[in-house]
Amino acid sequence: MKDNPPFAFQGRSLPMPHRDDAIHTSLPTDKELVLKVIPLPSDTNGNGDIFGGWVMSQVDLAGSVLCARIAQGRIATVAVNEFIFKQPVRVGDLLSFYSSVLRVGRTSITVQVEVFAERIRAQGQYVKVTEARLTYVAIDDEGKPRVVPPQAG
Numbered sequence: 043m044k045d046n047p048p049f050a051f052q053g054r055s056l057p058m059p060h061r062d063d064a065i066h067t068s069l070p071t072d073k074e075l076v077l078k079v080i081p082l083p084s085d086t087n088g089n090g091d092i093f094g095g096w097v098m099s100q101v102d103l104a105g106s107v108l109c110a111r112i113a114q115g116r117i118a119t120v121a122v123n124e125f126i127f128k129q130p131v132r133v134g135d136l137l138s139f140y141s142s143v144l145r146v147g148r149t150s151i152t153v154q155v156e157v158f159a160e161r162i163r164a165q166g167q168y169v170k171v172t173e174a175r176l177t178y179v180a181i182d183d184e185g186k187p188r189v190v191p192p193q194a195g
Contacts, residue, residue, distance in 0.1 A: 066167045069158055073140035076107040076155075083133050092131035097172055101125070101155050104139035105176040109151040112143065113180035114191050120150065121177040129171045134162035137171070144175065149187040152177045 069075075079100055087093040102119055109117045131137065138158045145152040157172040182188045 067170055069168055070140050073142040076141045077104040077139040079137050097131055101174045104141055105153045105155045108141050108143055108153055109178040112151055116181045117178040118181050120179045123175040125174040127172055129169055131159055131171050135159040146190055150177050150179045
């Protein structure tokens with residue numbers, strides 16, 4: 043089998059995962075399902091895979107679900123602390139976005155988002171394709187940071 047050429051990231055050369063190297067996994071039970079979506083042909087890059095920017099925007103939406111609930115109002119993304127593309131996303135994959143709260147600060151909330159693909163030709167089998175850690179801040183009507191309401195329980 044031919045090795046995949048490496049790609050550069052922050053000055054380091056990293057091996058690109060082979061499409062067939064995906065390890066099937068179970069969906070998480072300790073996170074909340076916050077979004078499901080199917081990417082379309084209009085979302086592809088020049089290689090025919092789903093454009094990374096499209097995936098990032100969906101992760102941002104998924105990450106905001108729990109944060110908006112906790113903040114009880116407007117929030118804004120202030121940091122993408124970590125973003126890892128583990129496997130390509132393909133047209134027709136059913137993507138499931140799972141999120142969990144890592145930290146609630148005075149005005150900010152940090153979440154972890156994991157994305158799993160159910161391949162169109164492998165129903166019932168899931169591959170983790172992306173994971174990310176994002177931070178949001180609660181904002182008022184003028185867009186200024188505001189205190190996150192105390193959590194019940």
